[in-house]
Amino acid sequence: MNRLMIFRLSVDLSMTVLMVVAMAYQITGNMIHEVVGISLLGLFILHNFFNRKWYKAIFKGKYNARRILGVAVNFLFLISIAVILISSAPISADVFPFLSSSNDMIWRQIHVLTSYWGFIFMAVHTGLSWAMIINSVSKMTDIKHASRMRTIVLRVLAVVIVIYGVQVSVERDIGEKLTIYNPFGWGYDDSAMRFIIDYLSIMGIYISGTHYAVKFIQKQNKRKLTSSTTSK
Numbered sequence: 001m002n003r004l005m006i007f008r009l010s011v012d013l014s015m016t017v018l019m020v021v022a023m024a025y026q027i028t029g030n031m032i033h034e035v036v037g038i039s040l041l042g043l044f045i046l047h048n049f050f051n052r053k054w055y056k057a058i059f060k061g062k063y064n065a066r067r068i069l070g071v072a073v074n075f076l077f078l079i080s081i082a083v084i085l086i087s088s089a090p091i092s093a094d095v096f097p098f099l100s101s102s103n104d105m106i107w108r109q110i111h112v113l114t115s116y117w118g119f120i121f122m123a124v125h126t127g128l129s130w131a132m133i134i135n136s137v138s139k140m141t142d143i144k145h146a147s148r149m150r151t152i153v154l155r156v157l158a159v160v161i162v163i164y165g166v167q168v169s170v171e172r173d174i175g176e177k178l179t180i181y182n183p184f185g186w187g188y189d190d191s192a193m194r195f196i197i198d199y200l201s202i203m204g205i206y207i208s209g210t211h212y213a214v215k216f217i218q219k220q221n222k223r224k225l226t227s228s229t230t231s232k
């Protein structure tokens with residue numbers, strides 16, 4: 001495992017953690033939120049620089065269901081991050097107070113609603129690369145052989161995370177937060193640790209959902225391919 005790979009994985013992990021911290025506006029307060037948001041922009045640019053080959057390959061090769069899903073999600077994620085950051089300038093109170101607008105209600109609505117969507121897109125985007133992430137972590141930790149026991153433990157853990165994630169999504173009104181802006185906040189009494197666990201579990205739903213959906217699509221494609229070659 002080379003150093004660059006470790007650095008790239010650290011950037012991805014930091015982005016995930018900072019995204020959860022950025023979502024915790026009611027806990028961190030405004031100043032930390034704005035600084036974390038700007039730092040995320042820096043990491044986002046770095047992440048795109050490392051993955052610039054993806055943009056070059058976009059018009060090359062054939063498109064199957066997996067690839068269409070990947071391109072659609074990546075663009076939605078890219079657009080949401082751009083909108084979050086553009087809308088942050090007119091509502092900034094600490095980092096860019098000179099840019100803030102007096103008529104900022106619409107920008108606040110755009111910023112907050114897009115943030116919840118961006119959070120979901122980020123999780124789906126991570127789910128699309130989950131197999132590659134697991135592969136890199138296995139290399140890093142020198143795990144070479146498949147283990148039935150390890151697979152069972154990890155799958156049970158994934159099921160627990162998803163069940164908990166669904167429960168807290170309902171408790172925290174995530175569905176409403178994706179559609180309605182509440183200017184008075186959502187009034188959920190929270191500790192920082194509880195928020196992090198809950199939001200990581202919500203991410204877990206979309207990461208594992210996407211990962212298993214992609215596995216299913218790939219299995220179907222393989223089956224189609226083998227049945228068409230055997231029928232020839």
Ligand code: HEM
Pocket residue numbers: 019022023024025026030033034035036037038040041081084085088089091092093095096108111112115116118183185186
């Ligand atoms: C990717 C980066 C960012 C994400 C994910 C994000 C996310 C959020 C979320 C989820 C909220 C609402 C929290 C809630 O009430 O439920 C919020 C509010 C806010 N954010 Fe950000 N934010 C980001 C970047 C920024 C930046 C860069 C700034 C300013 C420089 C900023 C300024 C604000 C302000 C002022 C509010 C309060 C809006 C209100 O009055 O309701 N954010 N942000």
